[in-house]
Amino acid sequence: MDPAPVLDLVDRHVAEGRYPGAVVALRHAGTTTVHPTGTLAVDGTAPVTADTPFRIASLSKPFGGVLALSLVADGQLDLDADVARWLPELAHPQVLRHPDAALDDTVPAPRPVTVRDLLHMTAGTGLRMDDSPLAHAMWQRGVSPGPFPPVLDPDTWTAGLAVLPLADQPGAGWRYHTGSDLLGVLLTRVTDRALPELLAERVTGPLGLTGTGFWTDQPLPVLYAPGDDGLEVLDPADGVWSRPPVFPSLGGGLVATAADVCAFLGAVADDALPGGVRRADVLRDGLTDGQRRAAQAFLGPGRTWAAGNLELTLEVTDPWTTPGRFGWTGGTGTTAYADPALDLVAVLLTQRLMTGPHDGPEDFWQAAHDAVA
Known part of the structure; x- marks a missing residue:
């Protein structure tokens, strides 16, 4: 894989002001590339680094799915x-x-x-x-x-x-x-355990994901939402995620580094999850035909919601997908999928809120697909 076209695309988005900074993580054929670019804030000078934690929003959901399945695996649930x-x-x-x-x-x-x-x-x-x-x-x-x-x-x-x-x-x-x-x-x-402790004990700790949690004392990128006059601050660097939360949210409450998210999805792809959780359990499509039809309005055609709390591709409806591709996207400008058919895990973390279904990372996924297909 030549990662240059993917990294150049993200660098260009930063240069054009789509978002101040980002981190890309790509794993292909056993080699992982992590590429930080840009700054933590508009008009800022502090750079984004490979270790910068981002608010990963709904990318939190698969972590929660694996956590729940670990309790199922040992008979507690x-x-x-x-x-x-x-x-x-x-x-x-x-x-x-x-x-x-x-x-x-x-x-x-x-x-x-x-x-x-x-x-x-x-x-x-x-x-x-x-x-x-x-x-x-x-x-x-x-x-x-x-x-x-x-x-x-x-x-x-x-x-x-x-x-x-x-x-x-x-x-x-x-x-x-x-x-x-x-x-x-x-x-x-x-x-009878606090959720941050439980996640660290059963998922992030065994996988060595030291940059993932419900809050961080590390420098956070400023979170922005697109507005009429450009990017407007939604959460400052010392905002919601800079202290322990009142409600640890598996729906959207985690911060993580791109390398951690890449390693997590890689562990699913490699069937190397802790606690007896199997890849087949995580990727099991448990939806009925009727449930799947109801989900299509949100997920789009050819996709389902798997037991590990993530999206699973059943049929190719976009040129960058293959059957069996899995992952998810977060509304704060984060996206991560593993594509076993291409031996690819790709992650893009940004700090720009997505405004709707046509404001997503499609060009990133097309570039990543083209780099290995």
């Missing part, structure tokens, strides 16, 4: 168990008659929410990008997904979510994000 065993707030859920119904227009759920539902995003609750009563209520209660971890403590957050009805019957649909944060609360209650 049953994927088919009713979550009410550990999350009694979610016992006897009520479900809207239709997703846009009034909050009191509900029916009882015919079955409980399971641990599997949390992993697969089929619990009936999650991101609502509409004007429905439920979407408004989630925002008002501080339980709607966003670019920052919840500001409520886990118990208060769970209680606030639980008083709201589900949008879908458990197992009937697919709703993004919230299942991951519920999973984090559940794992702490299953083990």
Whole structure:
């Protein structure tokens, strides 16, 4: 692999001001290249380095998936168990008659929410990008997904979510994000351990990922959102992720280096995860046809959501994909996938919030594919 075209592309994006800085990590045929470029802030002088931690947003989800599967592997957790065993707030859920119904227009759920539902995003609750009563209520209660971890403590957050009805019957649909944060609360209650300690003990520690955690005392890039007058500060260098969080979020709360994310996905690809977690478990497509159809609106065609809390390609719909490619993208400008058919793991971490589905890293993925295909 000649990484130069990929690195030149990212250097050009930095030079053009798309984002102040970035780090690329590429692993191909046993060789890993890590390339930092740019600065930590607009008009700044402090450089991004290979060890710079970035807010990886929804790239946190696969770390949470592997953590949960490690508890399954050693018998502490049953994927088919009713979550009410550990999350009694979610016992006897009520479900809207239709997703846009009034909050009191509900029916009882015919079955409980399971641990599997949390992993697969089929619990009936999650991101609502509409004007429905439920979407408004989630925002008002501080339980709607966003670019920052919840500001409520886990118990208060769970209680606030639980008083709201589900949008879908458990197992009937697919709703993004919230299942991951519920999973984090559940794992702490299953083990009676703090989530940062649990993740370090079972995932990041055994894999040697010293740059990954829920906060950091290392210099962080300033996080920006595109605005009418250019990049606008969303989170400063000493902002949310510079101190221990109130709510450690498996949905989007981790910071990590590009090398750590590359090593993590490489461990999945190599079937070298700790704790008895197998690659086949992580990449298992557990969605039904109906659930997969519901997920297509968010994931896009030809893709599914695997048990390890990541996207899995089933059919080629973009020229840079192959069947079996897996990974995910974070809204803060992060993306990471492993492509076993190409023996490629590629990671791009930036500090520029993505504004929508057409503001993503497609050119990066095309360049990475072309460099090895």
